[in-house]
Amino acid sequence: MSSSPEVKSFLLADNVFQDAQGKWCIIGAFDRIVAAKFPCKHPALGLFFKVADAVGEFDVSVEFHDSAGRKLSQIEGLRVRIPDRLSEPGFGLTAYDLPIPKAGTYYVRLFFNRAPARGQDIRLEASHGG
Amino acid sequence: MVEIIREGAAPARAVVSGRTVVMSRTRRVVWETPGLVLADQVKGLPGVLYVFERLDPDRYAVFVVLQGADESALDAVFDAERELYERFPAIPFDVRVLSHGERAGLEGLRSSSVVLLDRA
Numbered sequence: 001m002s003s004s005p006e007v008k009s010f011l012l013a014d015n016v017f018q019d020a021q022g023k024w025c026i027i028g029a030f031d032r033i034v035a036a037k038f039p040c041k042h043p044a045l046g047l048f049f050k051v052a053d054a055v056g057e058f059d060v061s062v063e064f065h066d067s068a069g070r071k072l073s074q075i076e077g078l079r080v081r082i083p084d085r086l087s088e089p090g091f092g093l094t095a096y097d098l099p100i101p102k103a104g105t106y107y108v109r110l111f112f113n114r115a116p117a118r119g120q121d122i123r124l125e126a127s128h129g130g
Numbered sequence: 131m132v133e134i135i136r137e138g139a140a141p142a143r144a145v146v147s148g149r150t151v152v153m154s155r156t157r158r159v160v161w162e163t164p165g166l167v168l169a170d171q172v173k174g175l176p177g178v179l180y181v182f183e184r185l186d187p188d189r190y191a192v193f194v195v196l197q198g199a200d201e202s203a204l205d206a207v208f209d210a211e212r213e214l215y216e217r218f219p220a221i222p223f224d225v226r227v228l229s230h231g232e233r234a235g236l237e238g239l240r241s242s243s244v245v246l247l248d249r250a
Contacts (some may be wrong), residue, residue, distance in 0.1 A: 015132045039244045064161065071220050072185070094177065098161045099244045101185035 004112045008088060012108065016046030016092040024048060024090050031122065033100065034129035042098040049110060050090040051117075054063035056063025057081045058112040060091075064098060065121075067105040073098060103127050132195045162225040165192040167244035171210040174201045178250055179230050182243035190223035193239055197230035 014028030026048050033042060049061065060070055060078040063071050075095055100106070104126045110117040160166065165183030174179045177199025184191045194207055202225070211225045230236075 003153070041244050041246075070229070073163045073166075074221075076158050076159060076161070078157070085168050091206075092157070094158050096158065097166060099183060099185075100242075101162055 001058075002067060002093065002108075003054050003117060004115055005051035005058065005082065007049055007110055007117045008052050009048065009050040009090070010108075010110060010119065010122055011048045012122055012124065013046040013048065014044075016048045016094060018092060024092055024093075034123045034125065035100065035103075036129070038100060038102045038126070038128070040074055040100050042100055043078070043096065045095045045098055047093045048090060050088055051082065052088040054082050054112075055085045059114070061111045061114070062093075062095070063109045063111065065107045065109060066101075072101070073107075100126050135169065145230045162217075164190055164218050164221060164225075165244070165246050167217065168192055168207075168210055168214060168225065170192070172207055173247050173249070175204045175206055176200070178207070178247070180236070180239075180245065181247035182239045183246055184239070184243035188222060191243075192202065192223055193238070193243065194227045194229060195230050195239075237246075 011026055011029050012031065012058040013026045014030070016024065016026050019026055026046070035042075050065070058080050059076075060080055062078075065071055075093070078093070080089075080091055087108045101128050107128060108122040108124060110121075149190075160172075163183060165181060169181035172181065173192065177196050178194060179197045180193070180195040182193040182194070182195070196203070196207075207225075208226060214223070214225070
């Protein structure tokens, strides 16, 4: 039976990609978005997560919530396979066009098979600037 | 559905339509909101000029601005709207269809909303 993975790492970055040797490259990790005006649309957001203590196949979704706990947007249709409970595999995504309605605090949350992942959400601050 | 597979230190592989390919880049995905999905579905319809999305206190307000759209385009917008309610059961929203003109208040929408489609 598959148990839900524990999230060991969960990062937002400007760029997340995998090189030819299979190493994950996470460039420009951040937890703050500065925009000249709101509402705005963040053009591209890299997500990297590393999981442990699970085996099996999982439907993965990512949700973007405001500080009141309202779900504002989602990413669905992803599926991962973890072949070995002792492995700690990493996964990277580049997600486009995240609408951010106003300055404030937001949370990015991971779900496996529609259940919240064990581990921390990402807190993201959006603020006015230059 | 694309399956992402990562085993040991080997590069990630994706199984696409039954064929395994090595992923040299990350999987590209798009955030989904009711407005973003609707804009993608109606962007090819004749007469659809703009799609805006605004987060009101209790829901997303999605605005579709039409100019010279015929009955079938209007039906297609409402069909797309119906599908959204199944896709976003946990995100409250409504869709408002406006005619391009004075009452649409485009400048107000531009400043208070995210512009998701602009074919003007």
